[in-house]
Amino acid sequence: MADGETLRTIETVFRIERARLIGGLARLVGDVDRAEELAQDALVAALAEWPQSGVPQNPGAWLMAAAKRRAIDGFRRDKMLARKHAEIARDRDGDYDAGAEAIEAALDDDLGDEVLGLIFAACHPLLSAEARAALTLRLIGGLTTDEIARAFLSREPTIAQRIVRAKKTLGEAGLTFAVPRGEERKPRLASVLEVIYLVFNEGYAATAGEDLIRPSLCAEAQRLGRMLAAAMPEEPEVFGLLALMELQASRFAARTGPDGALVPLTEQNRGRWDRLLIRRGLDALARAEALGGASGPYALQAALAACHARAATAEDTDWPRIASLYDTLRTVMPSPVVDLNRAVAHSMAFGPDAGLALVAGLEEEAALATYAPLPAAKGDFLFRAGRRGEARAEFERAASLTRNARERAFLLARAAACDS
Amino acid sequence: MRVMVFVKATPDSEKGLPPTAEMTKMFEAMGKFNEELVKAGIMLSGDGLKPSSHGKRVAFDGPNRTVIDGPFAEARELVAGFWIWEVKDMDEAVAWVKRCPNPMLGPSEIEIRPFYEMADFGEAVTPDIVEREERLREQLKDR
Numbered sequence: 001m002a003d004g005e006t007l008r009t010i011e012t013v014f015r016i017e018r019a020r021l022i023g024g025l026a027r028l029v030g031d032v033d034r035a036e037e038l039a040q041d042a043l044v045a046a047l048a049e050w051p052q053s054g055v056p057q058n059p060g061a062w063l064m065a066a067a068k069r070r071a072i073d074g075f076r077r078d079k080m081l082a083r084k085h086a087e088i089a090r091d092r093d094g095d096y097d098a099g100a101e102a103i104e105a106a107l108d109d110d111l112g113d114e115v116l117g118l119i120f121a122a123c124h125p126l127l128s129a130e131a132r133a134a135l136t137l138r139l140i141g142g143l144t145t146d147e148i149a150r151a152f153l154s155r156e157p158t159i160a161q162r163i164v165r166a167k168k169t170l171g172e173a174g175l176t177f178a179v180p181r182g183e184e185r186k187p188r189l190a191s192v193l194e195v196i197y198l199v200f201n202e203g204y205a206a207t208a209g210e211d212l213i214r215p216s217l218c219a220e221a222q223r224l225g226r227m228l229a230a231a232m233p234e235e236p237e238v239f240g241l242l243a244l245m246e247l248q249a250s251r252f253a254a255r256t257g258p259d260g261a262l263v264p265l266t267e268q269n270r271g272r273w274d275r276l277l278i279r280r281g282l283d284a285l286a287r288a289e290a291l292g293g294a295s296g297p298y299a300l301q302a303a304l305a306a307c308h309a310r311a312a313t314a315e316d317t318d319w320p321r322i323a324s325l326y327d328t329l330r331t332v333m334p335s336p337v338v339d340l341n342r343a344v345a346h347s348m349a350f351g352p353d354a355g356l357a358l359v360a361g362l363e364e365e366a367a368l369a370t371y372a373p374l375p376a377a378k379g380d381f382l383f384r385a386g387r388r389g390e391a392r393a394e395f396e397r398a399a400s401l402t403r404n405a406r407e408r409a410f411l412l413a414r415a416a417a418c419d420s
Numbered sequence: 421m422r423v424m425v426f427v428k429a430t431p432d433s434e435k436g437l438p439p440t441a442e443m444t445k446m447f448e449a450m451g452k453f454n455e456e457l458v459k460a461g462i463m464l465s466g467d468g469l470k471p472s473s474h475g476k477r478v479a480f481d482g483p484n485r486t487v488i489d490g491p492f493a494e495a496r497e498l499v500a501g502f503w504i505w506e507v508k509d510m511d512e513a514v515a516w517v518k519r520c521p522n523p524m525l526g527p528s529e530i531e532i533r534p535f536y537e538m539a540d541f542g543e544a545v546t547p548d549i550v551e552r553e554e555r556l557r558e559q560l561k562d563r
Binding site: 008009011012013015016055219222223224225226227230231276277280 | 458459460461462463464465504506508511512514515516518
């Protein structure tokens with residue numbers, strides 16, 4: 001019997017190999033559920049052998065070979081059953097091993113992009129965004145359904161069922177688990193990027209005192225982004241998204257105060273920004289731009305984050321550049337929230353009247369009718385324009401709209417300051 | 421978690437020998453390993469360092485500062501290169517280091533050290549509070 005130390009070593013090696021294993025196996029057997037089972041069988045085989053033989057030189061190849069043997073055994077068994085059940089017994093000795101040979105041959109194919117193929121399958125547009133996120137975290141991140149449930153503030157049975165259904169949908173669709181090429185690639189890639197950013201944002205939304213699994217979603221998304229960047233070095237939006245995540249994550253430590261309250265970007269202690277992630281983010285952004293992707297929605301958002309990252313102090317922020325980036329962003333990613341942020345950027349770059357002019361057009365926007373940041377921004381513009389009475393009314397309106405107690409206190413304090 | 425992985429120096433690496441065929445082969449193997457790290461999404465940064473003969477040390481003793489020129493003794497205690505990785509836990513870091521080709525021609529060592537993280541300070545003691553306490557202590561000293 002192996003000691004605990006050895007078991008842990010084996011499990012860790014398996015964890016590292018797992019996604020590649022499942023990706024390769026899914027390609028062979030055409031079914032992600034079966035692939036997961038086969039991978040698990042390979043782990044069982046490793047747990048039986050490695051304690052005596054030691055961890056092999058190339059554990060990934062060993063596990064793949066073990067899983068493959070199981071796949072071939074299974075294939076032969078199915079074949080035998082099929083033959084037994086066949087009413088007309090035809091002589092099929094000729095192709096008896098054809099399936100097994102096909103599996104052997106496929107194994108010699110380029111195995112470099114199994115994980116990539118698996119990511120594309122897990123993020124297939126056939127699935128809802130939630131299902132894609134859960135399946136991606138399960139298959140590529142190796143999270144358990146319980147961990148995924150805790151991460152998304154959901155219940156374990158809900159997530160388990162979501163994953164079962166997603167696998168079934170994929171099975172019925174008869175996917176090849178190959179990396180999509182040609183025309184199919186662009187929409188499929190967009191679907192992958194959307195899921196990764198969704199996972200990242202879920203982690204970023206975590207607050208102090210919550211289950212630590214939640215903030216770890218950011219690290220998981222960043223890892224996926226880095227894997228994607230390594231596997232698809234010619235895709236500008238992959239680098240755009242990676243840049244955006246690295247730059248946003250660089251502010252993780254600085255974005256909350258000692259009392260857990262969110263600290264606005266301009267008031268954060270920049271000494272606590274993560275310089276390594278900033279450098280990685282700026283590099284990824286430069287790569288996205290060099291690949292001709294400067295106007296992609298992720299690259300543009302990354303460029304916005306980069307303006308802040310490059311400023312040594314809040315006063316150094318290049319607001320005219322931010323304003324112009326928002327001008328572009330609203331054309332590629334139209335949204336009232338982007339328009340509101342654009343108004344704020346213009347007010348910082350060109351004065352409060354510029355902000356007021358842009359915000360005027362937004363007040364009819366139904367999506368923003370009860371959106372507290374709108375009157376809060378307008379209040380700020382009016383305050384800076386010296387129109388204190390009107391500013392106070394806007395701050396009070398914003399305070400009445402927010403559900404966050406801390407934010408309400410902040411807005412009421414700003415309203416009170418209008419009287420002094 | 422973030423870890424720094426130190427490749428320890430050896431008497432050979434400290435000599436800064438010109439590359440031999442053997443070393444070229446090792447660099448190739450190391451290049452492949454680095455590729456694997458990037459593909460797995462765990463590599464954040466990494467570089468090699470020149471021998472300590474190019475280095476300097478500054479010794480502190482109260483208000484005194486003394487500059488000491490390299491090379492320094494005890495090659496095993498010196499660092500010849502490093503990576504910064506983002507891994508799930510120390511087990512994963514160890515598993516990856518085991519896959520690394522021997523970075524030196526002779527026996528050598530690689531050391532893994534986790535970074536301090538927010539969680540290490542507990543919820544009550546954020547770096548902000550540490551900072552504030554330090555300021556307070558400074559002010560008290562001045563009285």
